[in-house]
Amino acid sequence: MRVERTAIDGVLLFIPTPHRDDRGLFTRTFDNVVAERAGLDPGRFVQDSQSRSRRGTIRGMHGRSGRGEAKLVRCARGAVQDVLVDARAGSPTFGEQVSVLLDDETFTTLYVPPGMLHGFQALTEQTDVCYRIDREHDLAEDLSVRYDDPDLGIHWPLPVSSISGRDLSAGSWAQLQKRLIGPTATE
Numbered sequence: 001m002r003v004e005r006t007a008i009d010g011v012l013l014f015i016p017t018p019h020r021d022d023r024g025l026f027t028r029t030f031d032n033v034v035a036e037r038a039g040l041d042p043g044r045f046v047q048d049s050q051s052r053s054r055r056g057t058i059r060g061m062h063g064r065s066g067r068g069e070a071k072l073v074r075c076a077r078g079a080v081q082d083v084l085v086d087a088r089a090g091s092p093t094f095g096e097q098v099s100v101l102l103d104d105e106t107f108t109t110l111y112v113p114p115g116m117l118h119g120f121q122a123l124t125e126q127t128d129v130c131y132r133i134d135r136e137h138d139l140a141e142d143l144s145v146r147y148d149d150p151d152l153g154i155h156w157p158l159p160v161s162s163i164s165g166r167d168l169s170a171g172s173w174a175q176l177q178k179r180l181i182g183p184t185a186t187e
Contacts, residue, residue, distance in 0.1 A: 060119015
């Protein structure tokens, strides 16, 4: 398993080497030693969750306030276009995004550090995404920004087939920025 860094500091890709033969394949999807060498504490993850979505569904853009939340995200079935936006006030890449393909062919796992907005679009008819999260969910800390916010300009590869009411009623990136860093000098 190799680890690749992305354009946003702290966002990592864990890329395993699937072993394929006439029976199918076998791959390791997580390795404590590899995670530790990459600077993570694998023992801090306390909750595993899974979502199932159909083609075109968008889930996101979600984050957490307070101490934030770290996640390991992988696609166990199908494929997703996964998007992160750096929402860490003071980060040199604040507001920038990284988009990666996660699928059931490469088994890449995405490490999402605290302070990111996270979302994805399902690219296949049935898509299962698995999350390993470092904190219990606290509804009072939820952050969200509309998936189609023009200031973020996220490129989703497919037309949207389904999205939750919660995600449709999410605020704007400008509103979240004010909450995170306060009003700008020009206001």
